[in-house]
Amino acid sequence: MNRFKGRLLNHLTSVDRTGSVSVIEEALRYNCTPASIYNSVITPVMVDLGELWHGGRITIAHEHHASQIVDGLINMVVQKSQRLSINGLRALVTSPSGENHWIGAKIFANLLFLEGWDVEYIGVDIPAEDLTIYLEEVEVDVVAFSVVLPGNIMSVEDAVSTIESLDNPPFVILGGPAFKGFSGEIGKAVIVDNFATGLTVLQDAMGIGAGNLSLQDTLLGVGGKVLEIRRAKG
Structure with missing residues (x-):
C-alpha cells in the first residue's frame, strides 16, 4: 500500500x-x-x-x-465497490460540536454503507443538545463519532452523556486521532483506533459477519478489539 x-x-x-x-x-x-x-x-x-x-x-x-x-x-x-446485502441496522455518523474535520466521519459512514448498513451521515460540528433531539425522532442502532482534535474530547463527552440519558440509547463508538494515547473512559462508549477496528467492534456488538474486510483488515480489527478490551480491564 x-x-x-x-x-x-x-x-x-x-x-x-x-x-x-x-x-x-x-x-x-x-x-x-x-x-x-x-x-x-x-x-x-x-x-x-x-x-x-x-x-x-x-x-x-x-x-x-x-x-x-x-x-x-x-x-x-x-x-466502485460492491455493497453487501442490507443488514437491517441503522447508524448515525457525525462529529461533536467544535470538530470541523469531516474526512474520518465520511469514510466510516461509507464503510458502514458498504457493509449493508442504513447510514445517516449528518456532517460535523453537531451540538450535543441538537443531536439528542434528533435521536429522539430518528431511531438508530449505533452513533459513531469521529474526533480529530484532542480539544474536542470534552464536547464528545457531553454528547455521549446526553445520548446515554435517552430512554433507549444506541450503541456509541468513538474514533479518530484525538484518542491516540487516550486511556480514559467516556460513558459506556467504545473507543477504537482505526476504521477496521471500528467495523470489527460493531460486527461483534451487533452479531453480524465480517463482510468486506480482508484477512489483513480483520486481523487489524481484532488487534484493536484486544486493545479496547485491555483498556476496559485497566
Whole structure:
C-alpha cells in the first residue's frame, strides 16, 4: 500500500486530480479493500498533507484543493465497490460540536454503507443538545463519532452523556486521532483506533459477519478489539 500512498501524495501536492484518480483506480484493480484504501492510503496521505501545510511547504489553497480531490476519491471508492446485502441496522455518523474535520466521519459512514448498513451521515460540528433531539425522532442502532482534535474530547463527552440519558440509547463508538494515547473512559462508549477496528467492534456488538474486510483488515480489527478490551480491564 505504500507505493499507492506515495504516488497519491505526489499527485495531490501537485493538485493533479487525474493522477490521483488513477492511483485509487489501480488500487481497486489490485483488489485492495475499501477499508485498506481508506485506512492505509487516503487517511495517512491527508495527515502528510496537513504536516506539509503546517510546515509551510504548501499553501492553504493547495491543501483545500487537495481535500476537494480527496472528497471525490472517497466517493469513488464506495461507488466502485460492491455493497453487501442490507443488514437491517441503522447508524448515525457525525462529529461533536467544535470538530470541523469531516474526512474520518465520511469514510466510516461509507464503510458502514458498504457493509449493508442504513447510514445517516449528518456532517460535523453537531451540538450535543441538537443531536439528542434528533435521536429522539430518528431511531438508530449505533452513533459513531469521529474526533480529530484532542480539544474536542470534552464536547464528545457531553454528547455521549446526553445520548446515554435517552430512554433507549444506541450503541456509541468513538474514533479518530484525538484518542491516540487516550486511556480514559467516556460513558459506556467504545473507543477504537482505526476504521477496521471500528467495523470489527460493531460486527461483534451487533452479531453480524465480517463482510468486506480482508484477512489483513480483520486481523487489524481484532488487534484493536484486544486493545479496547485491555483498556476496559485497566
